[in-house]
Amino acid sequence: MFEGSGLAKKYKIKKCECPSGKMTRFVEPCLLFFLSQGDSYGYELMAKLDNFGFPKAKPDPAMVYRTLRYLEKEGFVVSKWDTKGTGPAKRNYGLTQKGIGLLHLWAESIEMRKQVLEKFLKQYSQQFKRIRKK
Amino acid sequence: MFEGSGLAKKYKIKKCECPSGKMTRFVEPCLLFFLSQGDSYGYELMAKLDNFGFPKAKPDPAMVYRTLRYLEKEGFVVSKWDTKGTGPAKRNYGLTQKGIGLLHLWAESIEMRKQVLEKFLKQYSQQFKRIRKK
DNA sequence: TCACGTATATGTAGAATACATATAGATGTT
């Protein structure tokens, strides 16, 4: 992820040591959000994730399908097979009321997380502005 | 984490389904940052984390000490025992040049992640503003 | 001596993730 940044080379760090480039746990709220825009199915949701998420991190089909199944097991979404149209059958998902609730919780959680990251970045840039001035 | 938010009750979601309340992987950049402010040791760093991090998530000593050992193994920090002063000996850590590099990489990474979260939140609030208007 | 705060460390079960792989319908190509 940081091959192009120059920093990795400069400091002789071989590979990406920052796992936050990956979409850790982030697929769940994304799927819930996409479904809040209208019913959809795994393959299509995966394409949406690809556009939405982190630049170079491609969504893992296994993650997507398993997360959808988990969400259904817990009652956050419901699915039924869609055999209309061409190609292999699609499992079409829709949000439940409970699923909307979970999405709202995620949004709260993500807002909080964003604030923590902002706090970090603020202190970080202050710190290194100060050092450069010396 | 969301017991107090009311939403969990409203939507009948029993426990916290949003793991982003925890300081997942976030200890590493925090430790690096704290050490960039000056040498320190595990116990003290843990207290700083406690003030810095997510509201109700207390830092896990195991995470802190193990992360510090990992960082040392990889050459991002160096340590030596400090037997001066009272109480049990402290293992005092200092950042290396490589460690500063890693901190900068983390900062880049966190900036990117922040942007992704912002993108999510923006689309989310637009979506639900629109729905309420209907 | 006993509790408590300081300080570091390890063991391990369980959760989460990455990566590989399997299956199968439809379409286009040689």
Next chain:
DNA sequence: AACATCTATATGTATTCTACATATACGTGA
């Protein structure tokens, strides 16, 4: 007809990460 490719869903599993429990030991005050 055979083959590749795109669409679509699904499972197996090794590895990594995390949470929680627990151990050790120094110093201070009751």
